[in-house]
Amino acid sequence: DAGVIQSPRHEVTEMGQEVTLRCKPISGHDYLFWYRQTMMRGLELLIYFNNNVPIDDSGMPEDRFSAKMPNASFSTLKIQPSEPRDSAVYFCASRQDRLKGEQFFGPGTRLTVL
Amino acid sequence: EDKVVQSPLSLVVHEGDTVTLNCSYEVTNFRSLLWYKQEKKAPTFLFMLTSSGIEKKSGRLSSILDKKELFSILNITATQTGDSAVYLCAVGSGGGADGLTFGKGTHLIIQP
Numbered sequence: 001d002a003g004v005i006q007s008p009r010h011e012v013t014e015m016g017q018e019v020t021l022r023c024k025p026i027s028g029h030d031y032l033f034w035y036r037q038t039m040m041r042g043l044e045l046l047i048y049f050n051n052n053v054p055i056d057d058s059g060m061p062e063d064r065f066s067a068k069m070p071n072a073s074f075s076t077l078k079i080q081p082s083e084p085r086d087s088a089v090y091f092c093a094s095r096q097d098r099l100k101g102e103q104f105f106g107p108g109t110r111l112t113v114l
Numbered sequence: 115e116d117k118v119v120q121s122p123l124s125l126v127v128h129e130g131d132t133v134t135l136n137c138s139y140e141v142t143n144f145r146s147l148l149w150y151k152q153e154k155k156a157p158t159f160l161f162m163l164t165s166s167g168i169e170k171k172s173g174r175l176s177s178i179l180d181k182k183e184l185f186s187i188l189n190i191t192a193t194q195t196g197d198s199a200v201y202l203c204a205v206g207s208g209g210g211a212d213g214l215t216f217g218k219g220t221h222l223i224i225q226p
Contacts, residue, residue, distance in 0.1 A: 031212060033212075033213055033214075042216055042217070042218045042219065043157075043202065043204075043214075043216040044216075045213035045214065045215070048212055048213050050212070055212065056212070056213065059213070091156060091157075095212075098212065101145070101146045101148070101162050101164075101206055102148060102159045102162050103148075103159070103214060104159065105150075105156035105157050105158070106156060107155055107156050108155070108156055
């Protein structure tokens with residue numbers, strides 16, 4: 001299995017631009033999670049999906065952030081408009097089901113907003 | 115609000131030493147505690163603990179959970195330079211919250 005796949009691996013953009021991050025979970029995994037990691041705040045959960053349905057988006061910082069999962073093999077996290085404080089590494093993770101609790105992380109997208 | 119605190123924040127030891135990393139937590143509806151290793155990339159899964167007192171072991175790494183005192187430890191024996199990494203502790207809580215709450219991590223440096 002290829003593991004969780006994320007693209008792009010690096011993104012540099014200017015303040016005000018729209019940014020779209022992409023994730024392909026491990027095949028057969030029912031859960032998909034989006035996390036953000038910064039030096040100040042560590043790893044924080046933004047939103048997660050179960051069977052393509054958003055379950056908890058309480059970690060999404062504000063309305064500029066949105067996430068979708070149109071099918072079991074693809075999810076996007078969009079920031080519009082982006083701001084310098086959004087600079088971070090964004091990780092996608094997937095989990096097989098609730099009984100198998102371990103989450104497997106993708107390589108992350110390093111986002112820099114100038 | 116769920117809380118996970120790791121200590122120490124950083125640790126420098128020599129190759130061959132044994133280290134113990136600590137994780138304490140305060141969460142509602144505890145479900146599981148997980149340890150991850152993060153080098154300069156994504157966190158990689160080490161252990162998941164759900165029951166008190168049962169040690170999980172993988173090679174030189176082991177971990178145990180104390181649900182009464184709300185903490186876990188991660189032990190690494192005969193450390194090697196390849197063990198240098200940030201070790202993250204995360205807690206999964208129930209009540210519909212399937213996401214993990216992470217601690218800030220322990221930055222472990224193994225000197226040759």
